[in-house]
Amino acid sequence: xxxxxxxxxxxxxxxxxxxxxxxxxxxxxxxxxxxxxxxxxxxxxxxxxxxxxxxxxxxxxxxxxxxxxxxxxxxxxxxxxxxxxxxxxxxxxxxxxxxxxxxxxxxxxxxxxxxxxxxxxxxxxxxxxxxxxxxxxxxxxxxxxxxxxxxxxxxxxxxxxxxxxxxxxxx
Numbered sequence: 001x002x003x004x005x006x007x008x009x010x011x012x013x014x015x016x017x018x019x020x021x022x023x024x025x026x027x028x029x030x031x032x033x034x035x036x037x038x039x040x041x042x043x044x045x046x047x048x049x050x051x052x053x054x055x056x057x058x059x060x061x062x063x064x065x066x067x068x069x070x071x072x073x074x075x076x077x078x079x080x081x082x083x084x085x086x087x088x089x090x091x092x093x094x095x096x097x098x099x100x101x102x103x104x105x106x107x108x109x110x111x112x113x114x115x116x117x118x119x120x121x122x123x124x125x126x127x128x129x130x131x132x133x134x135x136x137x138x139x140x141x142x143x144x145x146x147x148x149x150x151x152x153x154x155x156x157x158x159x160x161x162x163x164x165x166x167x168x169x170x171x
Contacts, residue, residue: 062077082105
């Protein structure tokens, strides 16, 4: 997004642009206007890799926290981290798969989804935590008493409707 805005700003000041090939992309350049769009594209590509690594590490942290915090999912954060590492650093992806957190990803991949028992457990824990949060920890009259149950319902429906069912319950 930042690249597109910057490219638009540079291109709008340029009287004549020409496209040059940069890797697999054709990138417009603006001769004589300082930073070329080609150079900007190279910076964005490098930055994207580091942003993916940072987001992947954040997702690993949230997934690890989800192991001990009831109601915070583990597997979705670890799947996100695995995807981000796949796009940015194969070494980090292999590290994640070999780590103690990798068992969650390997199990999901091996079965092709979650078993009905796992889904029921996940939804049960979510409902319990939402109810506990709503009626014990959130003060009466707070807007959070509406937001938390709605977010919990969206999360539960997401698990039930969009997380694939495992191929075999016995694995």
